[in-house]
Amino acid sequence: MASPNSYKLSCSIPGHEMDVRGLSAAFFPDGAFVSVSRDRTGRVWVPNASPDRGFTEMHCMTGHQNFVSCVCIIAPSDTYPRGLIATGGNDHNICVFTLDQPQPLFTLKGHKNTVCTLSSGKFGTLLSGSWDTTAKVWLNEKCMMTLQGHTAAVWAVVILPEQGLMLSGSADKTIKLWKAGRCEKTFTGHEDCVRGLAVVSDMEFFSCSNDTSIRRWLVTGECVQVYYSHTNYIYSLAVFPNGQDFVSTGEDRTLRIWKQGECQQTIRLPAQSVWCCCILPNGDIAVGASDGLIRVFTEVEDRMASPQDLQAFEDELSKTTIDPKTGDLGDIKMEDLPGRDHLDEPGNRDGQTRLIKEGQKVEAYQWSVADSRWMKIGDVVGGSNQQTSKKVNYEGKEYDFVFTIDINEGGPSMKLPYNVTDDPWLTAHNFLQKNELSPMFLDQVANFIIENTKGHTLGAAPPSAADPFTGKATGSTSCIDTQSCGGAYSSAASRQTSTNIYFPKTDGVTFEQANATQIMAKLRELNGGAPGEYRLSEEVLGSLEKLLVSVCDPCASEQPTTEQISLLWKTSHWPEDIVFPVLDILRLAVRHPQVNESLCGGDADDGVALCNHLLSLMKPQARPANQMLALRTLCNCFSGWRGRALLLAQREAVLSRAADLCSVCNKNIHIALATLVLNYAGSLHGQPDLEAKAQCLSVASAALESVQDKEAVFRLLVALGTTVASDQTAQDLAKSLGVTSQIAKYTSVTDPAKVGECCQLVLKELQ
Structure with a gap:
């Protein structure tokens, strides 16, 4: 029993x-x-x-x-x-x-x-x-x-x-x-x-x-x-x-049961690789192995196999051959092994193995605590007692086979070492990875190994084989505002959260605040100390100033000229330590329909060039002022249809780079980042592009892990709400990312009230 x-x-x-x-x-x-x-x-x-x-x-x-x-x-x-x-x-x-x-x-x-x-x-x-x-x-x-x-x-x-x-x-x-x-x-x-x-x-x-x-x-x-x-x-x-x-389970042919931190039972199987296991609802254990069989083990006596089937399993196990290299048998010297009487002494732990000499054979036994006896688990082959073994040495290790593989006629040969106890598919995979070969050859190589080792026992001499490939044998001071998302988002302490005024928000949120006088003063100051090849003439400075006035004053009679836009683009490539006032002008200019049209898509290559330039200024090691202004410029691009189309086309690269700035400790960068995510969410609302929405959710969730500023948190909440509003699939994805538990802490925020209110509305969407 x-x-x-x-x-x-x-x-x-x-x-x-x-x-x-x-x-x-x-x-x-x-x-x-x-x-x-x-x-x-x-x-x-x-x-x-x-x-x-x-x-x-x-x-x-x-x-x-x-x-x-x-x-x-x-x-x-x-x-x-x-x-x-x-x-x-x-x-x-x-x-x-x-x-x-x-x-x-x-x-x-x-x-x-x-x-x-x-x-x-x-x-x-x-x-x-x-x-x-x-x-x-x-x-x-x-x-x-x-x-x-x-x-x-x-x-x-x-x-x-x-x-x-x-x-x-x-x-x-x-x-x-x-x-x-x-x-x-x-x-x-x-x-x-x-x-x-x-x-x-x-x-x-x-x-x-x-x-x-x-x-x-x-x-x-x-x-x-x-x-x-x-x-x-x-x-x-x-x-x-x-x-x-x-x-x-593992390559040592065993299933091991661990209880209270200890291996309490070892069950050996008559198959070399025990690949997988699962626990069934009734507590039984199913295992799958290299012999193609599934075996189920139970600790409930009524579900145990009949005595005859248990004996047949034990007999099958006793007939297997064991290679010492793949188990815990150690180096075997036949002359030092004890005889069968060694099995009269009980083992001291479940799964303990002993080797005995039986005539000219070496037999392996395992101690079973359940049965209080030694069970034979196989005959040992390939040890030092087996003088007939003929191994091949390769890179300091012995193998049963070392095949020479030629990929191309006249090209360098490659060696494929293999032991008959190895998994041919894994060996083939490792060979292809090591030699940087296409995985398309996996079946070809694995089948070659199987075919050319068929019928060979441990320690057999390598046969001549046909090659599987050839067939042959062998930071800006002028702009640090933290403006809100517009008039609709003013203080709302007296409103009830049953009225959702926050999302979905589909119109782009932009950074409008500017002091043109301060921007130009900073630009002239830095221009005075710029390297000679970058120093701007008074004519160019005057042209940039006219551009700045025309894009900041909605009543301006003059429109930006092609020459001014070209000068702005060229100057935006100033050295990174002095470029920030130019980026401030760029940030304001892209809101203008003519500039938006020209820089974001007058020519497809122009739009991509703008996007790549801004992304280069947003690298994690870049200057914080440039990071912030580049983010704000991207946000303002959403004010025109050309800019919106450009950023939707470049969405994966833009949001991936923006996500890298989540851990930067700068509230202005966080607000700009949150606004960018919000603008993407708004552009995607009502669209079927679930992959794009998934990236928005992912970046918003990542940002909420490090953002502290309440305005940035608020904008991220609006972005989440806009993404999941009336979209069951996006809601399911947000819940699977853990958004519900992540934002729950904001429900009690009352300063500003809009954070707590918006959070409650997002959670309501995710119920």
Whole structure:
């Protein structure tokens, strides 16, 4: 009889023809789960009716053109009350299925390499990670944002349950924390690829790595615990509902159950790679492995397999071969090994291994606490006792095979080392990455490895092989105002928040205040000390002054001339330490229809040149006065249809650069930044461009993390309100980014009253 807290096999589920790479428990039917495999399919499994054990395939999902590597379940919604299934594959696509149809409901395209990890969040948000080094956020069939920052494949992603936080783990050995599309923190500590992530709570998560460790982190950055027990790559993690205990699987052929911070049980499988695991609603554990089988383990005696099936599982395990390099067996010297009587002495921990000499063989045994006995887990091959092994040395390591690959006739050769215990697809991927080759060759190389190592045992001599490619064998003092957004936004302490006078705001907010006399005085002062090649003649100064007067005085009889506009554009390229009064003139001038037409779009290239010049003045290391005036100039461009069209076309670059200024400690910059976001939100209101709205929400959310000035906060709230007003999809996205909890603190602000009132109205939209 099993001990109370030990897991035993419940059932083995055949059906897949190749490695099972992903598992996820489903919301419907009760007790069901989904698996995906290298055989290009996904399958929905439902539990058999009691008293039968096991699972039956409900249906098989197809749609990927290559192997399927990950799966997650999207929570039920009003539209899809049973939830949806998302799968990612080597064809670079994400397929989304209902639970009762074999063909995809829709396909998400955008990644440039294998999609190897997926996670779902609230409101239908989906997060994906790829070998293309990026993660992407999807909503309603569209990519909302791309998370860039990793330098190698993104192997793991998760969405935290609250606060709009997302995590990504990469082969660059780091984990990144994202909020509203921006990297907030990078976690370092792992010494090799991060392969898996799992949520503990709003504030904690687990990670696992090729470095054989599991780490527990706080989202604030601290690693609070490191767990060791695995002896090879760890591929997956799953957390029990109590948020403390968890399970892990890896390349050491094991499933390990962790309770109270300790590895309490080790279950070895008769397959080299135990790729994935998930915890079913009843507490059972499903695992998928390289032999194509899904196995379910339970600690409930009534659900355990029959004695005959348990014995068959043990017999299968005992017949496997073990390569010492892939486990915890150490260096083996046959002459020093004890005999079978060594097994009469009990082990001191679950999963402990012992080797014995049995004739001319080396056998491996594992101690089972549950059964109080040693269980045979396989025959050891390839150790120093195996004198027949013929290894090939390459870059200081021994391999079973080292293939010579020629990409082009007469070109340099490349070496592809491989051990028969390795994963051919991962080896092929690493080979292509190392040699900067196209991922399109992945299937070709992997199949070459499989074909040319078929039938070979550990330590076999390299055969002659056909090359997979060739077939051969082998800051401004004149302008520091913090003006409000116009007359409609004056003090409103006596108004009721049931009347929304704040948003949507679709007319552009501009920076109008100016003192032409002060601007020209500063310009003349700086011109006197300008380097010779930049010094302006009195004629040019007079021309700029006339331009300034004509754009500041609505009753002016003179209109800006082409020559004046050209002089302004040329002078705006003065050295950065003296250019700010010219930028002030530019900021005022672009409000004039003629200047707006000329600089923003008289010629398409002119508009792009203006935009790029302003963005260059907004770099994080640039002078604060220039940053502020460049932002204000962009805001004022929205006063004309040409400027608005230009900025909508350049939206991604402009808002990305503006977002870089969120952390600058300058309230005038923050107000200008908030105004720019507001103008974009107004221009996009009523438009179907959800990706653009997502960027507005992302930048507004990021800015609210650091902005303190109440006017800037107010404008950001108006921008949020304008973006989500009467747009359910934008509302769902805002909620998924954690905007609701982020702005709730402003509801009680009464000075100025407009902040609290506007905040309450935004929250009302997001209910």
